[in-house]
Amino acid sequence: MSAIANGTHVVVLDPRFTKTAARAAEWLAVKPGTDLAFHLALIHELIYNDLYDKQFVANYTEGFDELKAGVKEYTPEWAAEKCEIPAETIARIAQEFAAAAPHAFAHPGWRTSNFLNSFQTERAIAILNALIGNWNQPGGFRAVAGEGAGLASLPTPPFPRVGALRLDGVPWKYPLVPLKLGVFQEIRDNALSGDPYQAHGWFIYRQNPVDSIPDRKKTLEAFAKMDFIVTTDIIPNDTAWFSDVILPEASYLERYDPLTVVDNTIYIRQPAIAPLGESKSGLWIFKQLGERLGLGDYFPYADEEDYLRQQLADLPVTLEDLKYQGYYTLPPTPEPEDLVFLTPSGKVDLSSATLEKQGFDAVPQWEEPPEPGEGQFYLLTGKVAYHTQMATQNNKYLHEMLPQNPLWINKGVAANLHIKDGDQVLVESEVGKVPFQAFTTEGIRPDCVYTTQGFGKFSKGLRLAYAEGGSDSDLHVTYTDPISGSQALSQTMVKISRIIG
């Protein structure tokens, strides 16, 4: 809001009129799945109208000629057909973006996995930013030093080599997905199919797959094949509800967590009150499990504070100082002489050899997304300001703000279907049927319906949120992006009908 107050011109691309759109200068009701076309056209305009930063492109990018050839066909007129935004608007925004450069940026978005083409959409956005050279420019992106700088690691014995294939398909099925991220829904699918081997147990920490991955019915079927499920969480969420053992973790106000570094500052998370009930910190839970499994050497700390002290071993700051101050800023390191990107070339790969080697497009190319059939709608999902992911729906005050999740339906469409505001409607996809309360509005494209995530809870441990609203996970069909492993959530098409009586 400060940037807007200072004169930043914000353009929002969304099939739905969000609160962000309400505060923006322009809202463009883009057709779902076609953001890639819009951004390709912007790239086309910058290159073919000679509006890009030639010096930055020469010094910090690779593959410009391939990019230029690759986007030749993607004119605003071409994109207008795809994304249903007028060609003049696209051309104007390209001009305005270039005029504001380098004090401008194309935002990568938040929940970005909507369609199978979303990975290349994100690349197109990164390329746009490179073309105007906004790195380390006021109003652009800031390059930061590597994560974790300054903190010591705890000494552990070497980890034994795992001989089996990872159940989530990384890297044998998803060669480009980082090992530390993984593909959650693939664990579920492979547990269900027994391929490449049958899994028997699942230890789940800070994840809630029953709510967070598509096709909840399928997730519960996979749970049924398990002999043993353990869930560690701060609330009795839906996954905990279907687990054999729940290890209650203390909330963030009650526990220590390992120290983290953001930019050049170390932040501490420390208990404001003692943990309630039987809850314990994650550090305590894992150490106890390790010791009982005869693996105590891998948890070389006496308690939480000792863990943090060891992390600080190489730094001129004590845990006591950190606890008092809340943070510690490391002495400034000399500014790096030059920008280095974490890519094979050390530059921005406008054309990616890594992708090409795996058989994907080196330069983002248009990929046609699926469209709703007769009587169908795109099912959109997205966050609301009141709730954090799927974890806060049971909070007394937040529950009061939004006790359930209505289904947004375009007013004209609703009238045609004889649906009035507040009516109960049945939403049906390939994998599920869920009732919702209708919210009829001008604020959504006629070919879409929308609801927010995290409702329709199964767990009776969530006394307020239990059975309130509907779960979009019950409706989502599983589509996994072969490059990023992300779930393409907006590719699910649904039918809606009024529930009579």
Added chain:
Amino acid sequence: MATKKKYGFVIDVRRCIGCNACTVACKEQWKVPVGHSRNWVLDMGIQGSFPDLTQTFITGQCMHCDDPPCVAACPSEATYKREDGLVVIDEDTCIGCGYCIPACLYDARFYNEEKGVADKCNGCFDRVEEGELPACVATCVGGARMFGDLNDPDSQVSRMIRENQTVRLVTDETNPGPNVYYIGLPEELYSEVAPHPSELPAAGKVWKKGVIPVVGLAVGATVIGQAIAFGAQLLKGESIDE
């Protein structure tokens, strides 16, 4: 001598994102019962026709008026205006008669069933005395809520009032001197947030003249229930003379 403080709020409507963080922070700060809140975010809904749409959020609370009708209406002097301008309720003195509730021109008051008293924003006076901002201001995500000393020309609120066009929620007929200044409030929405005419024109007078002695006797005794019933009657618009 230092100038007397006069606390007030400035609300920049253009910066409100409708997240209700102010509402939740206040509820947590003051343990406000579910079903009530001391401040609010009025969501005017999505206006216009697809795709030419707007949506405005107007946040508000007690206006800490110069001439507060609630103070005049209070028979037990539980509601009073502090030296620093904040209008507060002394919960120990409040008899829960509810008389102040319709007296407020901005519907900023409610009856707190858990405590048996009238309730509303008190400007987080205790936080302010400690040099902190009210909870709603401290948490405001968009920077829409501002608070400070209107008598201090260097305060953020004074500067904002000086540098921007502001409006206060008053009409020609009704002006209790509210100390909340709005920036960027769309003119077509004035009527949505204007003060309603006082529902109890002679209220203060009647209480002060005839009823105070009676209630005075009743305060602290077993007749509080009657006083509440009395208040409830008034809420329904029945006159005392009946």
